[in-house]
Amino acid sequence: xxxxxxxxxxxxxxxxxxxxxxxxxxxxxxxxxxxxxxxxxxxxxxxxxxxxxxxxxxxxxxxxxxxxxxxxxxxxxxxxxxxxxxxxxxxxxxxxxxxxxxxxxxxxxxxxxxxxxxxxxxxxxxxxxxxxxxxxxxxxxxxxxxxxxxxxxxxxxxxxxxxxxxxxxxxxxxxxxxxxxxxxxxxxxxxxxxxxxxxxx
Numbered sequence: 456x457x458x459x460x461x462x463x464x465x466x467x468x469x470x471x472x473x474x475x476x477x478x479x480x481x482x483x484x485x486x487x488x489x490x491x492x493x494x495x496x497x498x499x500x501x502x503x504x505x506x507x508x509x510x511x512x513x514x515x516x517x518x519x520x521x522x523x524x525x526x527x528x529x530x531x532x533x534x535x536x537x538x539x540x541x542x543x544x545x546x547x548x549x550x551x552x553x554x555x556x557x558x559x560x561x562x563x564x565x566x567x568x569x570x571x572x573x574x575x576x577x578x579x580x581x582x583x584x585x586x587x588x589x590x591x592x593x594x595x596x597x598x599x600x601x602x603x604x605x606x607x608x609x610x611x612x613x614x615x616x617x618x619x620x621x622x623x624x625x626x627x628x629x630x631x632x633x634x635x636x637x638x639x640x641x642x643x644x645x646x647x648x649x650x651x652x653x654x655x656x
Contacts, residue, residue, distance in 0.1 A: 519580040526571040526587045533564045533594055540601055545608040558602040565594035 540557050543550050568591040575584030 519575055519578040519583065522571055522575050522578065523580075523583050523587075526568060526575075526583075529564055529568050529571060530590065530594075533561060533568070536561050536564065537597065537601065540605075545605065545612065551605065551609050551612070554605045555602070558598060558605060561598040561601065562595070565591050565598055568594060 536557055540554055540561070543554050543557075545551065545554070569588055572584045572586070572588030572591065575581075575587065578584075
């Protein structure tokens with residue numbers, strides 16, 4: 456009973472596959488006939504470069520807008536990192552390590568801002584380019600001062616830690632067991648408590 460339905464299903468599958476193959480060939484032949492007539496109007500927003508090696512390159516004239524947007528994002532990320540650095544408590548070695556890493560990241564972000572400004576000048580957007588390059592200068596300065604501030608806290612923390620260590624060492628040296636402290640009197644003063652008694656008692 457199953458074999459009776461298997462043969463029509465196989466025939467239907469073969470016919471369906473042939474139909475799809477024929478349809479794909481018709482589509483490709485139609486595309487090959489009409490593709491020579493396709494025209495693209497880029498307008499004034501595109502710059503077409505006929506490169507001797509890479510061929511025709513189409514580049515947008517509004518690329519500078521993307522770099523302005525990236526520069527603004529870099530500034531916002533920088534400000535966020537500075538707030539995080541200022542908010543981290545400077546009371547443990549782990550916090551100092553994290554603060555130093557974040558300060559190094561701010562220097563890298565400042566360098567990215569400089570590169571974004573330089574890229575804008577390459578795209579003939581000199582106003583935005585020089586503006587962002589000038590903005591990167593106070594970013595470098597702020598990164599430097601934040602690093603010096605963390606270093607000052609680090610030195611103070613190390614000095615306080617060393618003072619506490621010295622105090623604990625002095626206390627350990629001067630510490631005496633109260634059970635070994637001297638007691639005034641001579642043996643026999645406390646006949647009921649002292650196990651050493653004078654002779655003849």
